[in-house]
Amino acid sequence: MSDGSDLSACTAVILVGGLGTRLRSVVSDRPKVLAEINGRPFLGYLLDQVAEAGLRHVVLCTGYRADQVRSLLGDRWQDLTLTYSQETTPLGTGGALRLALPQLRSSTILALNGDSYCGADLAAFWDFHRQKQTQATLLLTQVPDTQRFGRVQVDGGDRIVAFEEKGNTTGPGWINAGLYLVSQSHLANIPADRPISLEKDIFPQWIDQGLYGYRAKGKFIDIGTPETYRQAADFFEPAAP
Numbered sequence: 001m002s003d004g005s006d007l008s009a010c011t012a013v014i015l016v017g018g019l020g021t022r023l024r025s026v027v028s029d030r031p032k033v034l035a036e037i038n039g040r041p042f043l044g045y046l047l048d049q050v051a052e053a054g055l056r057h058v059v060l061c062t063g064y065r066a067d068q069v070r071s072l073l074g075d076r077w078q079d080l081t082l083t084y085s086q087e088t089t090p091l092g093t094g095g096a097l098r099l100a101l102p103q104l105r106s107s108t109i110l111a112l113n114g115d116s117y118c119g120a121d122l123a124a125f126w127d128f129h130r131q132k133q134t135q136a137t138l139l140l141t142q143v144p145d146t147q148r149f150g151r152v153q154v155d156g157g158d159r160i161v162a163f164e165e166k167g168n169t170t171g172p173g174w175i176n177a178g179l180y181l182v183s184q185s186h187l188a189n190i191p192a193d194r195p196i197s198l199e200k201d202i203f204p205q206w207i208d209q210g211l212y213g214y215r216a217k218g219k220f221i222d223i224g225t226p227e228t229y230r231q232a233a234d235f236f237e238p239a240a241p
Helices: 042-052 066-073 092-099 122-132 184-188 198-209 226-236
Strands: 011-015 057-062 080-086 108-113 116-118 136-143 151-154 160-164 173-183 211-216 220-222
Touching: 011 042, 011 092, 042 066, 042 080, 042 108, 042 116, 057 066, 057 092, 066 080, 092 184, 092 198, 108 184, 116 173, 122 136, 122 173, 122 211, 136 151, 136 198, 151 173, 151 211, 160 198, 160 211, 173 184, 173 198, 173 211, 173 220, 198 211, 220 226
Parallel strands: 011 057, 011 108, 057 080, 136 211
Antiparallel strands: 108 173, 116 220, 136 173, 151 160
C-alpha cells in the first residue's frame, strides 16, 4: 500500500451508485452519472479531472444499473485503471465507501461524489490537507444561495464547526463540494454492511476529531435535478477562442 506522500499516489473513489430519482424525468434509461452532456457521460468529466491531477487508480462504487457503468467504461479511462466495488443493496455514501475499503491502495484516498463537479485545484487541496496533518478534509465551494445544498461553517483555523441543513439558510455561503481527502483508518471506523450517509451520519461525528474545510475557488455544478442538468451543457462548453 502507498503511504500517499503525494496526490498522484492516492486511490480515487467515485460514488456512482445513486438512484438519481429526481433526474428520472429527463434521464430514465441510465444511471445519472452516465447522463450525456455535450455528447459524453457526466462521469467522464470527473475522470478527466482525476487523470489531469496525476492519479492513476480509480475505484467506482456502483449500485443502480451498475452493469451499464462497467459496460461503458471497462477497466481503463485515459491513463486511469478502473476497478469496481458493487453494492447489492443501497448502502448510502458512507456504506459504499466502507465496502470499497479492500480495494484502496493508498493510506489517504480522494473521494468524489458522482453527481457534482467542482473545478478546483486538487494539488492545492492535497497540500492543504497535508499541512493540517488531519485525517479528513472536505473541499468547500462558495455559492450564491446555499438553501438547496446546506451550509458548512468553518472557524478561523479552517476547522469545520457545524453543518446546517438544506433549506434552513438562504444567501451566499460555503457548501460541501463533494470532494474529500480521508485516511483509510477513518473509513475503517464506518460501520460495515449497512446503509449510512457521509453527509448526515459520518461528517457530523468527525467534527470533534478534527474535520477541516478547504475553501476552494472553482466553478461548481451538480446534476441532481432536471434544471441543473440542463445547465451542464453550458457549464462544460469550452470557452470560445
